[in-house]
Amino acid sequence: MMFKRKAVAALMICCCAGAMSAQEAPTGSPVQPSDKEQKALDALKGTVKGLIVWSTSRSNSKHDLWIMNADGTDPKQLTKGDDVDWFPRFSPDGATVLFNRSKGGWVPESDAEYPEKWDIWEIATDGGGEKKIAENACWGVWRPDGKSILFARRAQVFLKNLETGEEKLLFDGDVAIKKGAVVQQPSLSPDGKYMAATLRGTMRETGIWNLEKKEWTKTGGGCQIQWFPSGNEIYWVNPTGNGGTAAPSEELAMTLKDGKPIESISAIKKFHLMDLPGRRSHEYFPKFDRQGDYMVWGATEKGHDHDIYDYELFIWKRGQPIETAVRITFHTGNDRWPDIYIKK
Amino acid sequence: MKRRLLLVLIPAMCVVSAIIFILLIRAAHSGAHCGIMTPKRQYMPWQCVGGCGAGGSGGGSTGIKWIGEGVSGGRLQMEVLPKFNFSRMFGYLITAPRLTFKPQGNAEIGLSIPLGFKVSEVRYQTNIAPPEAAINGGRGDVTCDVTRFFGAQNQYSWQCALTLPTGPYDAGSGTDKSQFILPQSMQMGRGVYSVMLGLSYSRDIDKGMLLFDGYCYYPFNVSFTGKNAYIDSDYKTYQTASENRRRFYYRFKPYGENDRGGYFPPALSCDAIYAYRGIPKMVHSVQCYFYAPLGVRWVPSYNQSSNLYDPRPDPDNRAWDAVLAYGVEFSRDIFPIFLGFALPIHDARGIAGADAYDPAPFGKWHAPDWNELGEEWIVALGFKVAMF
Numbered sequence: 001m002m003f004k005r006k007a008v009a010a011l012m013i014c015c016c017a018g019a020m021s022a023q024e025a026p027t028g029s030p031v032q033p034s035d036k037e038q039k040a041l042d043a044l045k046g047t048v049k050g051l052i053v054w055s056t057s058r059s060n061s062k063h064d065l066w067i068m069n070a071d072g073t074d075p076k077q078l079t080k081g082d083d084v085d086w087f088p089r090f091s092p093d094g095a096t097v098l099f100n101r102s103k104g105g106w107v108p109e110s111d112a113e114y115p116e117k118w119d120i121w122e123i124a125t126d127g128g129g130e131k132k133i134a135e136n137a138c139w140g141v142w143r144p145d146g147k148s149i150l151f152a153r154r155a156q157v158f159l160k161n162l163e164t165g166e167e168k169l170l171f172d173g174d175v176a177i178k179k180g181a182v183v184q185q186p187s188l189s190p191d192g193k194y195m196a197a198t199l200r201g202t203m204r205e206t207g208i209w210n211l212e213k214k215e216w217t218k219t220g221g222g223c224q225i226q227w228f229p230s231g232n233e234i235y236w237v238n239p240t241g242n243g244g245t246a247a248p249s250e251e252l253a254m255t256l257k258d259g260k261p262i263e264s265i266s267a268i269k270k271f272h273l274m275d276l277p278g279r280r281s282h283e284y285f286p287k288f289d290r291q292g293d294y295m296v297w298g299a300t301e302k303g304h305d306h307d308i309y310d311y312e313l314f315i316w317k318r319g320q321p322i323e324t325a326v327r328i329t330f331h332t333g334n335d336r337w338p339d340i341y342i343k344k
Numbered sequence: 345m346k347r348r349l350l351l352v353l354i355p356a357m358c359v360v361s362a363i364i365f366i367l368l369i370r371a372a373h374s375g376a377h378c379g380i381m382t383p384k385r386q387y388m389p390w391q392c393v394g395g396c397g398a399g400g401s402g403g404g405s406t407g408i409k410w411i412g413e414g415v416s417g418g419r420l421q422m423e424v425l426p427k428f429n430f431s432r433m434f435g436y437l438i439t440a441p442r443l444t445f446k447p448q449g450n451a452e453i454g455l456s457i458p459l460g461f462k463v464s465e466v467r468y469q470t471n472i473a474p475p476e477a478a479i480n481g482g483r484g485d486v487t488c489d490v491t492r493f494f495g496a497q498n499q500y501s502w503q504c505a506l507t508l509p510t511g512p513y514d515a516g517s518g519t520d521k522s523q524f525i526l527p528q529s530m531q532m533g534r535g536v537y538s539v540m541l542g543l544s545y546s547r548d549i550d551k552g553m554l555l556f557d558g559y560c561y562y563p564f565n566v567s568f569t570g571k572n573a574y575i576d577s578d579y580k581t582y583q584t585a586s587e588n589r590r591r592f593y594y595r596f597k598p599y600g601e602n603d604r605g606g607y608f609p610p611a612l613s614c615d616a617i618y619a620y621r622g623i624p625k626m627v628h629s630v631q632c633y634f635y636a637p638l639g640v641r642w643v644p645s646y647n648q649s650s651n652l653y654d655p656r657p658d659p660d661n662r663a664w665d666a667v668l669a670y671g672v673e674f675s676r677d678i679f680p681i682f683l684g685f686a687l688p689i690h691d692a693r694g695i696a697g698a699d700a701y702d703p704a705p706f707g708k709w710h711a712p713d714w715n716e717l718g719e720e721w722i723v724a725l726g727f728k729v730a731m732f
Contacts, residue, residue, distance in 0.1 A: 023624065023625065108624065110624070180550070200550070201550050202550055204548045204549060204550070220496055220497070221496065221497040221499075221548070222497070238496070238497070239497050239498055240449070240450065240496070240497065240498050241449050241450075242448065242449045248449035248450060248493070248498055265496045266496055268496050281449070302730075304413070
């Protein structure tokens, strides 16, 4: 009887431990494009000059950065190691990539709120010059001048001058918004007056922080809000739209004036930016190039976790029908957080 | 002797349910090799809590609701969540496999087909028979539903459901000459149609979700033959009774009375659920349900063999019911598993007055029946799969 009880207890502990253990991404395997996808790829070839960098588990279940031509050709590994490399962002001249790197092995993306688990690094697009840029920091993005970067440490957002090394506190969510608020993926408007951010923790919304007036304007829910290069629009991921049979998710865009939405978020049909038809329509990680012409993003047909499921990357020229979006990765590993640099 | 029978039957039911569960899982696995999943589709996660916005409920049942991680795969999804409701007096194993199809990202069509097995010690409150063990089982009332999500975050949804009287509602027990209709709790169906309208609101919070649902149920009945199903057999003597004519000859009854005279009042229910997903690959949920009928349920004459049409207020009627539940989803890639425990809390039973046909004593609200608290439990264990 005692043995049975112990056996049942051991079984339950094993089940719980198994379920609770954090899961690394599958390395997956390549898949062949369909005829239609191949045709679209062929048509894209050579028409867009630039680079795409992204985080993938295809070579390492903990994720490395890979880089390819913007038309999806010549993919190659950029970083290599047993730490998690993700959220790559091209410098304004396209020569360097800023990215998050975990401090010790596998760290899930959901732990981005713990800055002590991450550092921000940079690497040249040719694979050289890898170096640490900021300690205990996450969500690093370049400023347009290429001389400073914006990043977050849980509730705080800093601007770091890369020449002097000085860090300037721009925003403290604990004070400005609510204690326990966490800032994800802060994005400063090109003129530096407003900061778009996704709030998590004790707040769950997206909005704009007016740096001059010190005023928060909620724009809605969702996540991954960013500024268009033009500075008068924002785009973000919203839990609505098509999804095939996956959870709804689409990319929306909204025009702002003086850092505030012109229309209410409830007029959601006016804000559609990208919502792929079909089942692979769980869209995340949208990112425009610096001119605002091309957008790259990831989409999965099932599963949500950003760092585990089979997201594939797409490219689309703004203004064209959504059917012209072209899938540019074909691999069952996880492909996430692309950025695109277009050569002028 | 009958107690012993129950003691044997309830564990046997547990074993049978476990075997069914294992077989279903094996079937799901084997499905992976026969075209239900293609090799490319490695994951079959689930809709509910998930994504970067408010989620939605899985819809459907009260008592314990599957709350788990979001997103899904496959055009057709199936939730199988057998619930074993037991006390020292009864054991009910009910499962209502729920097939859902999403024609759009913000709409869902569902079909629930209840199947069950019930065993109980029946205490007829007629003093005409001693307690006896009774068994019933089979299909229940099928429900089809439509859910539409709306709001800037899809945080709201309305749900409309229609329940069809596909389950037997006058199962009896006893000898051929002395058949007694089993209590309503032992029946698999209700013999009436029912529409349900529901409204849900979900809100994303730190590492979790709050979900609030409100439902109203309105039973009614339809006869495609224009008459009571038993008027030509059991209730021949009532064919000419003018005072009850509308009860026996009808095409539509705007109230929930079945052809045996059982009556189901409209009802309201609500629930509040907190889901926590701070631990990878698990979603914990705490769920509270409340259900209140807007009237007293009536049951047919117990004595079926007398051919007597003699409905009366159900002595088992409760003015309200509540359920406190805890659930945990193991959010696995292939198919998630859900385990839930629930504690039903009932209003203290009303005591009949001198007039057995007076529903008033059974409709009064009382404090919970503390003596019964903790004697009845619900355990749910289920899985979900995606197909096609």
